[in-house]
Amino acid sequence: MTKALFLKLHRWVALASALPLIAIILSGLVLSFEPALKATTPDGTVTLERLERIVAAAGPAGRGGALAIQGYAGTASLGGRGASTTYDLASGVAVQPTFLPGLFRTMRGLHERLLLDLGWLVVASTIALVLLGLIGLLLGWPRLRNTVGGWHRVTGWALLPLLVGSPLTGLALAFGITFTTPVPPPPGATPPLMETIRQVAAVHDLDGLDFIRPIGGGRLVRVLDSSGTAIAYRAGPEGLVRQPSNWPRLLHEGGWGGVWGSVVNLVTSIALVGLLGTGLFIWARRSLAKMRAKAARRRPTASAAG
Template sequence: MRWTQGSNPYRTVTWNGGREGVFSAPRKEPVMKPLFLRLHRWISLAFALPLLVVIATGLILSFEPIAQSGAIRPGSITLESLTAAVAKADPDGKATGIVVRPWENSFGIGFGPSARSYDLATGAPVAPGWLSGLFGASRGIHERLLFDLGWLVTASTVAMLAIIILGVLMGLPRLRNTVSGWHKGTAWFLLPLVVLSPLTGLALAFGITFTTPLPRPAGAPVSLVQALAKVAEGHDLSGLNSIRSRGGTPMARLWEGGELKAYSVSATGLTPIPRNWPRLLHEGNGAGLWSGLVEVVTSLALLGLLGTGLTIWVRRATRRPTRVRAAA
């Protein structure tokens, strides 16, 4: 048998008898691949638990824009009905923010654990629905875990990005119908989505918006009821998501054309706030149902990668060494 080599990546083999065959040369693996693989594996193991919690709650939150945009009924909320409900819920006029939950016909005054829920039609106090409770709890855990550990969420997100980069540095995979093959195939085919999720998460954590802050409006800030009136002048209140104070200035977020847009509210009217692309991409608020579905796919892919990666490690760790019989 004779090998014929050259610059061609394929090799010609001449067998005894004159028959020839062409075989591909073995793929050259990156020199640093063993180190990259070791780092990839151990970083994943070290952050497996917080990553599981962050990704799982992210999957739940992926359905929030789908629920919000899908429940909107144009013209269903008028300024008169909403201000009357707010006045009944907050007779002293001390509230500075409101969150509308169209899927359960309620709204909330206040944010966080102190938030209170009211019926959207009557302003009567109501218990938060299970879906609102699920979204609220998931958001808190997603951002801070269970014990106000926001730093660990950030560290886990950095670790996720490092794991992805190490996976890329290990080179293109050989796709097979195995756990390892599915792990590598999912990572490579959905690489843009897999990278974008932790990258935009870090941008949110560090306050990176790629926008220039708007100047603070002149004059005294408007009240919540006044802000609702200003929003209603040019927008359908049925698409209102929330109004909350940002630096003393009310900021309204409204669903328009499937996108959650933000406006600064002042006595003179509404001023559009430039798109916060990291938030739009991370939360799936850019195209309603479709961007929400993209977030669902991304979260499922990340869960699958974490699960298959741990499965590969467990199989490797529990594999019995093969005994080699000594020659007689």
């Protein structure tokens, strides 16, 4: 393939996937802030006593669902999918969902499904994003020029590992690739929710608790360690059983290194927005120049005919 053909392929892949990519990238940019907010939850926001009040207030119906902590908003939600109740952590009283958790929930739906049952389109657009990076690589080493095109090419090359790594880890999540061997679930009956919370409190600061949710007849626990990296456990009658780290998920969601994971994802998202925006600008400017050139060629012909 010649460079001109690579350029044309790069241009048309970008145009064909531009609309879903805009939604996916912008929602990912918003979601980049969530890991940092979780990792910087103020000390004492989540305590055993506060969670005991919330679990008691939820009653038997709520205790069988998932517990999700939004320490940055001072709230926790408890209940089944689509029927959870939000509680104020300080008082244990049921409250209306607050803005930030609702925003992140909506952005996650947009990022994963485009708010509809369009996961297939998200996967197809993500594959297109990987192809754009690889085709850009085949176009050769960029020249340092202070132009829109120059900055487009230099940004793509300088941040290539992030720009390709982010969609690749997203595809790994979509296809269930974890690079780990599943650990057998702990034997015996699953302990009650409150007992699981006490198990977590015995080994971790509860300010780092992310969620406890039902999974395969048991409970999955995710908590941030002292570095701000998310680690997972399966809850059993004898205690918590550590699960292998799902690094595609950690890297894609920024759930590693506390604030650093958010910073890397934010830089990646801003770069992707810039590349998509400058790419569309270059295409629009090129198309407009062609239209003007065609119009200019028609004028002398029309004048001669007159």
